[in-house]
Structure formats: structure tokens, C-alpha cells
Amino acid sequence: MKKSKFLINGMRKHSLPWLMLAPFLILIVIFFFLPIILIAVNAFTDMDSALQWTFNGIDNFKKMLLDPNMPEILKNTFIYVFFTLAINVLFGLVLGLLTSYFIQKESVGLLFRTIWMLPRISPPVVYVLLWLWFFDPSPYGILNSLRALVDLPPGEWLSSNPKTAIVLANGMIGASFGMIIFSSAIKSIPENLFQAAKVDGASQWSIIQDIIIPAIRWPLMFVTMWQLLSLLTSYEYILLLTGGGPMVESEVLSLYSYHKAFESFEYGYGSAVSLVLVVIALGFSAIIWKVFGMKKMMGTSRVE
């Protein structure tokens, strides 16, 4: 009795914040929770082109275990996420250092950062089109014209090295995200630390290693985690660049779910694949949370 009175009082006290939060909570429920619940339910049906909710137990998951494509797709997913993530984070870091530490003039740094942001603001189809021209198998493709200059025969890049192509295309566009976060983090390092290091005769390398990297530890982890999760579930650049082919050589789990649901109209099976992806993403989140000690990052600010 006492407890419920307390609750009501609490609710009255907090009614304004709740009211303010309500629109966002509703959006989150509709666009984040409901989808996952629908996916979870649908994963146990054999919904096909007839769009009927016919429950079939764990058949979809059994099917996934037997699916001969699965091992290769999982391997591709791992390779794709690992290497793209490496480019995203490391190259993003290099860009961040270049445009905010080595180039001290803000206007020049900003110009370079803006150039690197261009792919982000152009539609994916346009961005991928540029890569398609770059890899074009005809002698007129950009890469092949460059090879022609040194008398090398034209290559069939997208069919001979599809994984390299998708990693490069995704890595380049993803690096700009890290770049922005890292540059602002580097900018916020107190200037006197650099001055002191220089007075002590520290090399550039040791400034990076001993001052910058430790100072941007949290942004580094945040970018790694964020990019890992988005790479696991993004597929649009692969779909546009190689379509997962040739065969399933560049097919990743998220694209497989798309293909099953929207090309073969196996909505149930596609949902099951998506559900597995959700579980994998949750698993990774938990691991990173623990290993990186993210709780500390989310905690109260420790700056100064």
C-alpha cells in the first residue's frame, strides 16, 4: 500500500519528464522494439509469398544448420566485418591525426575533412557507381586504364576479388565517421600537454603513442563498437556493388537475410537469419561492454 502510494507520488513528480520523453519512447518502441519482436515471431513461421503466419516451430533454424551456404556466408561476414572495421578505425585515426594534429591550420584541416565526408552525403547508389567504374572489367575502367599505362592486361576485379572490393568500398566511406570523432577528441586535448612534450624533446611517434592515443581511448572504443554493430547489419553497399556474387563469395549474413526474404520471398527464413544476426550483435555488444569496460565510459565525466 505504502509502496504504491510512493509510486504514484513518484510518477506525479516525474510526470513532466515522462511526458517529454513519451514521443521518443513511442518512436523507439515502434521502430526498434516492435520490429525485433515481429522478426522474432516471424522467424518461427514459414511465411512465403502468400504472407500467411503459419508457425513451423524451429524448422527455419534447423534449415539454417543444414544450409550448405552458411559456413561460407559466416566466414565472409567475419572477414568483411574484421577488415572493414580495421580500415574504418585505423584509417579514420590516421585521417583524424592528419587533419587535426599534423595540419594545425583549422581551415585546411576542415577542407580535407569535408572532402572525406563527401561520400557520406552522396546517395549510396552514386557512391557505388563510382566504385563500379573504378573496378569496371572493360579496358576503360579506371583501375584497368591505370594498369594499361604499365602494360598490364585488364582484370576482372569484381568477380576475381569481390571481398576486397566490398571491404575497400565500405572501409573508405566508414573511415570518415572515425575521422570526425577522433579529430574532435584530439582537438580537445589541452595544448600544454603537447608543448610540455616538445620541451622534453619527445618524438612525434611518442606524442601520438603516449599522449593522443591514451587521451582518445574512449572515442576509439566507441567507434569500434558502433562500427562493428553497423557493419554486421549493413548490406546496401554490397548489394549494389556485387550483389553478394559471384555465387556467394561476397554474401554476408545480413544480405542473405535480404535475399531470402525479398528475392526468394522466404520471409520466415529471412527473419530467422535476421534473428540470428540480432543475437550475434547482442553477443558482441555484451563482450565489448565487458572487455572494454564501457560502463566507465558511460559513467560520470572524469574530465578535469
Next chain:
Amino acid sequence: MKKSVLSLVSFLTVAAAALTGCQKQSEADAQPADNGVVTISAWSEGAEVTRLTNLEKASEKLNEELKSQGKDIQVKVEPKSFDGGWDQYAKQFMLSAKAGKAPDIYITPHETIGWLADGNYIMPLDELRDSKEYADVFPKLWDAASYNGHIWGALQDNEARPVFYNKNILKDLGWNETEIEELPEKVRRGEFTLDDMTKLAEEVVKQGKAKYGVIHRPVNGADFHYFNYLFGGQLYSEEDNKIVLDKSAVGKQLAYHYELAQKKLLPDKLISMEWKNVHRMVVNGETLFYYGGIWNVFNWGNDNFHDQLGKVDAKWVNENFGMMLVPAAEKGGEPITLSHPFLYTVNAKTKHPDLTKRLLELVADPKLQTEHNLQTFHLPVTERAAEDPEFKTDLTLGNIAYMSEYTTFLPNHEGFTKYSNVFWNSLQAVELGKQTPDQALESMEAQLKVDLGEDLKIVE
């Protein structure tokens, strides 16, 4: 974050919302039409707009008919044409059907009637078969419109998939005019076989008369499956209503593609090329044979594929290319082709079933068929339309009309899309040399067992 999940789910949400919402809507709409005007909506996909304009013309006739019967109704056709992929088009229809907004007439390739019928999207149209307008349909074509013992669509058109051969290359090889012109007939009689075709292609490439011996479509499609029939296989078992994996025929099929690739008769990595480059290679005489479709004549006239001439007309095509059936697998055997008729299907929930059906009878008018056929290089579905003088004198179509006698179809079972996707992967594997035909067949079997499950029948 989870984009794939999101897109799948937003789709499901819409579908679920639509499922609950559609009931009220259709009741509300079942009011008598305004001012006696009944609107019949129709969807089509692709460049062949005559599929829709013919419906509009047929509606004029229907209106005259209604007037003479003293009925106070006028029919208006509301056409909508889609661009983009066929799977997008199908998806649009699924969703709008669940939302109660599907068109009355859905124009679709015949092999989709399996899922359309199984999902109760369309209504059976068995009575069309007895109507006088469809009385003289080429009997074999009804197979393409049948599924589970019913007719599900009004036949709209038909086509042929001939093998194009380059006359100039043969001339270069020393063939005389008569030999070149007689080739289609020799194929028809089973004297010139698939092996002969491969040998000829080899000779041409070896002597440097052409860069390539054979070119086929660069993307997945219906063409590949005529080889299955050619090697005595089957794709569908009607009695079990199952997709068939005919291991011996598919093995031969894969071996054929493997041979073409190993002998370097195909362009390297043909399967990753773009359509426009394939058209360019064919039109510019880089290949002796091309497994094409009759509508390619329409394509070549619409785009600048020829390096010097740009767009080429039907006359040019006929002067430079011959068209033949796919040669028989062995001497004296039957040559083959495959066609892919289009159907007018009728929404199961249409409010005007009788008017729509009458409209579909009127659209089979031979004149209207001919208009579509001549403009888009398709073949008629009825004998009267085949006898149309304008059609008969058409340079291209007149020469290949006989191919309908040798035609086959894809199965209408909904599982065929899955089969065709799996087959396409195996075909890529053998052409890229990543698997031998035996290995490719093995992985195909394993994948089909998973993808089709109960719907698969394996024939050794």
C-alpha cells in the same frame, strides 16, 4: 542500426497492418460506380506498353457492347506501368493486395501463377478456355497458364528464344549463301546437333574468324533451362506438384557450360558482364552464336550498340543474322526452344469480375495482338492472330513463327525461383572453373534439399 532487420520488419508491419485494415476498405468500396463509370485498374512492368494500351482499346469495344445492350455502365481502364526489377513488381503486388489496393488486372510472366494462386491473390479463369475469343489458342500454350488443374490467366503474348548466328562469320569461313540460309532448316530436321554447333564455334575461334564462339545471357534467366528439356530432363512433376532435380539432365547441362568455358568459346567471366556489353559484342560480330530472344531485335533497334551504325533495324538484323532453334542433343533428335508467355491475371478480390473477364476476352482481338507483336517482337497466342497478314509479312516474326511448335515452358510452381537461383550458382561455378560439373551438381543437390525441402523430387 539494424537496417536489414528494419526493412524486413517495416515490411511486415505494413503487411500486418494491411491485413487487419483491408477488410473494412473493400466493404466501403463496394458501392455502385460513380455516374455509371466503372474503373478497372491494370498493372504492367517493362517497356512493352502495348500490354496496357491494348486493354484501353478493348475497353472502347466493351463500352460499345454495353451501350448496345442498353446498360448504363461505361468501363474505364486505369493503367499503371512499373520500371525496375520483376521481384520489386511482385512485391508491390503482394503488399497492395494485402492492403486491398491491388489492381483488377495484374500482367505477369506465366511462371508466377504458382505463388499467385497458392496465395489466393488471383482467381481461376477456366471459362476463358471455352470463350470464342480464345477458342483458337495454340493448345500447348494453355499449359503455361495452367496450375493445379485450373487456368489462371488470359494468354497475352508469346515469344521465341532463337539462337542467332552471324552470317558474315560463316561466309568468312567459306560457307556459301545456300548453306548459310539452310542452317535453320537443318537444325529443325535434327541434322545439325548441339555438338556440331560447338565444333563449328571451335573452328571459328581457332581460325580467328570471331573472338567468341558462343554467348548466352549474362544474368540468371529462363533460357538456361531449355537445355534441361533438350537433354531429356524435367523440371516439374505435375502428379506430385513438386520441382524436379533431374540429375542426369542437369549433369549434362552443367557439363555443356563447363565445356564451353574450358574451350574458351565464351567471353571470360561472361556471367559478370553487363547486358549492354553483351548486346554490343553480339551486334558487332564478335561471336558466331548467341542464345538470345526475339525481342533482342527490338532492343538493338532502341540503343546504339553497333560501333559504326548505332541503332540497327530489323532489316539489318535479318541480313546479318540467322535465327535457328536450339539444336537437338543427338542426330535426328528434336530441336527445342522455350517461351515465356505473359498472362493477364485477375485479382481474386476484384469488384467487377464479369466486366474484367469480358475485357480480357476482347483484348485477344487479332488486330490488337498484331499491334503488340509487331511493336515489341512477340508472337501471337491465337491462330487468327497468326494468320493476320500484317504479322505474316513481318520480316523477323514471319520467319520464326514456326518455333512455337517446338516450344517448352518453365514450371509454374512457386519453388521454381529457388531452383533457378541455385542452378544459376552452379552454372557460375562451372563457367568460372571453380567446380567440375560433378561437384556443382552435388552442391546443387545439397542446396536444393535445404531450400525446397518437401517440394523437391530427385530423379537420378
